[in-house]
Amino acid sequence: MDDGTDDGPTWSIASLAEEFGVTLRTIRHYEDVGLITPGRRGTTRVFHARDRIRLRLILRGKRLGFSLPEIRTIVNMYDEQPGEAGQLQYLLDQIEVRRAELDQLRRDIDETMEELAHVEDRCREDLAGLARG
Known part of the structure; x- marks a missing residue:
């Protein structure tokens, strides 16, 4: 984790993968399907607190047996x-x-x-x- 500047703390894809016990590919897949939207510093993904929370919710939903479309609906409703x-x-x-x-x-x-x-x-x-x- 680094301290970030204006946006609060940020995390690398590797640190989130380690923290949540998932592969980099899993996190990239969630990004590809639009469940998380990390920022970029050049070619490096930068995950903010919102991404970290959404990743936690996605993984909890998967453990409970929800599909990715169901999880998308649930996590997107919070903002809409x-x-x-x-x-x-x-x-x-x-x-x-x-x-x-x-x-x-x-x-x-x-x-x-x-x-x-x-x-x-x-x-x-x-x-x-x-x-x-």
């Missing part, structure tokens, strides 16, 4: 109408959708585990029958 209240309502709606998806996935996994146990039991019974003769 309907503002923070709209952002929070949208996020709550998306959390509800994501939770429903995960609940369905859990049910699907539980059902698959039961089916596997049933098939395993049948295989063991058949194998024991073959061994008996």
Whole structure:
């Protein structure tokens, strides 16, 4: 991190990558798709506090299972109408959708585990029958 002059502290792409445990390529991708917009000093990317906050939000959204378009909507709402209240309502709606998806996935996994146990039991019974003769 350097102290910057007029715009407050700034970070290099390498320092942000290290801080957040991501690759340089990941950060460049988020820039390419317009999620973050670092400044430039010549050919060097200069990330400001706003970029750092947005990167934190992007990575949190990814951990929660949101797509990049969903994350874009959420982080952009903060700066646009309907503002923070709209952002929070949208996020709550998306959390509800994501939770429903995960609940369905859990049910699907539980059902698959039961089916596997049933098939395993049948295989063991058949194998024991073959061994008996």
